[in-house]
Structure formats: C-alpha cells, structure tokens
Amino acid sequence: DIPMTQSPSSLPASVGDRVTLTCRASQSISTYLNWYQQKPGRAPKLLIYAASSLQSGVPSRFSGSGSGTQFTLTISSLQPEDFATYYCQQVFSARSFGQGTKVEI
Amino acid sequence: EVQLVESGGGLVQPGGSLRLACAVSGFSFSNSWMSWVRQAPGKGLEWVGNIKPDGTEKYYVDSVKGRFTMSRDNTKNSLYLQMNSLRAEDTAVYYCAKEGHSSSWYYFDWWGQGTLVIVSS
Numbered sequence: 001d002i003p004m005t006q007s008p009s010s011l012p013a014s015v016g017d018r019v020t021l022t023c024r025a026s027q028s029i030s031t032y033l034n035w036y037q038q039k040p041g042r043a044p045k046l047l048i049y050a051a052s053s054l055q056s057g058v059p060s061r062f063s064g065s066g067s068g069t070q071f072t073l074t075i076s077s078l079q080p081e082d083f084a085t086y087y088c089q090q091v092f093s094a095r096s097f098g099q100g101t102k103v104e105i
Numbered sequence: 106e107v108q109l110v111e112s113g114g115g116l117v118q119p120g121g122s123l124r125l126a127c128a129v130s131g132f133s134f135s136n137s138w139m140s141w142v143r144q145a146p147g148k149g150l151e152w153v154g155n156i157k158p159d160g161t162e163k164y165y166v167d168s169v170k171g172r173f174t175m176s177r178d179n180t181k182n183s184l185y186l187q188m189n190s191l192r193a194e195d196t197a198v199y200y201c202a203k204e205g206h207s208s209s210w211y212y213f214d215w216w217g218q219g220t221l222v223i224v225s226s
Contacts, residue, residue, distance in 0.1 A: 095155065
C-alpha cells in the first residue's frame with residue numbers, strides 16, 4: 001500500500017482563479033499518478049493520467065505535472081462547473097487514492 | 106457507448122453476505138482489467154481490488170482480504186464482488202470501473218453509477 005496525501009483538504013476559490021492542488025506519495029511512484037474529478041452524487045471522472053496526460057474530452061485548462069513523490073493538478077481559470085472534489089490516485093503498486101481536495105466557492 | 110451498471114446493493118446485517126454485479130457493454134471486457142472502488146457516505150474513494158482480464162490474478166486492499174472475492178464471467182460481460190463477514194465500516198457506494206491503459210500507465214477511464222451497500226442491524 002502506498003499512502004497518498006492531498007493538500008489542502010478544502011480550497012476556497014472564485015471563478016477565474018488559477019488553482020493548484022497538491023498530491024504527495026509516501027514513496028516514489030515515477031509518473032504513475034492519475035487525477036479524477038467528482039461531483040456530488042456522481043461517479044468520478046478521469047482528468048489526467050500518467051501525471052501529465054490530458055484525458056480525451058477534458059478541457060485544456062486542466063493540467064498535471066510532477067514525478068517521484070510530488071504532483072500537482074492545475075486549473076488555469078476556474079469555471080463554475082469545476083467546483084468539485086479532486087482525487088489523485090497512484091497505480092505504481094496496486095492502487096490507492098488520496099483523501100481528496102474539495103474546491104469550493 | 107460504454108456502460109457499466111452495478112446491481113445487488115442493499116441493506117444487510119453485520120456478519121452477513123452480499124454479492125454485487127457489474128454488467129458492462131461497449132468495450133472489450135475480456136481484455137480489460139476491472140476494479141471495484143467504494144466510497145463511504147461523505148468520505149473519499151477507496152480502491153477495493155482489481156482482477157486481471159482472464160481472472161487469474163486478483164488484488165485486494167488489506168481491509169477486505171479474506172472477506173471479499175472478485176470474479177468475472179467474460180462470456181456474460183459481467184464482474185462480481187462477493188462480500189462476506191460484512192461490517193458496519195463496509196457501508197459505502199460501490200463502483201465498478203474499467204481500467205484503461207497507455208503502455209504501462211493504467212487509469213480508470215469508465216465508471217458505473219454505483220450501488221449502495223448498508224451494513225446495519
């Protein structure tokens with residue numbers, strides 16, 4: 001098991017803001033890191049895989065970076081539909097998720 | 106169109122059993138790793154386990170080892186999760202998810218809508 005830690009747990013933001021979410025792995029996971037967005041009552045949606053690859057159909061305002069133990073998800077200009085909870089996931093050894101970051105108004 | 110539809114959730118007493126199913130369509134199920142993910146009410150996502158396309162390898166999170174068993178029927182395009190010795194802390198929405206990949210990088214690209222399991226007396 002590789003514990004994943006996300007920060008902050010909650011992120012107040014406004015439409016148009018540039019926001020950066022952080023995810024840390026307890027050991028090196030190379031770039032075996034994915035990001036998901038989840039809205040209340042809905043299944044998660046894949047945004048970024050392999051740390052920085054944008055999933056098909058996901059807006060280009062989402063970007064990911066990092067390798068080893070530290071990763072970031074950046075939303076360049078927050079849109080109303082982006083208020084949600086974001087999870088990182090490692091797939092280097094089995095699978096595990098971070099505890100999530102809620103982006104809220 | 107890719108679809109994953111979970112079923113089998115419900116209310117069960119502590120110590121009881123439940124079998125979840127996930128019926129899929131729209132992709133090559135027999136060539137896909139599949140996972141179960143759960144989410145307790147108001148909590149984050151927890152990976153439960155996954156199963157190789159041919160069913161010969163299965164991996165589980167420590168908290169369910171020895172109690173939960175994943176299986177699949179590639180002739181029926183269906184994934185299963187047998188849950189025994191259920192505890193209150195197993196209460197959650199259970200999602201099945203398809204694992205896509207690009208070279209050696211895996212990710213969960215399609216998810217079902219989830220089925221709610223409540224363990225309570």
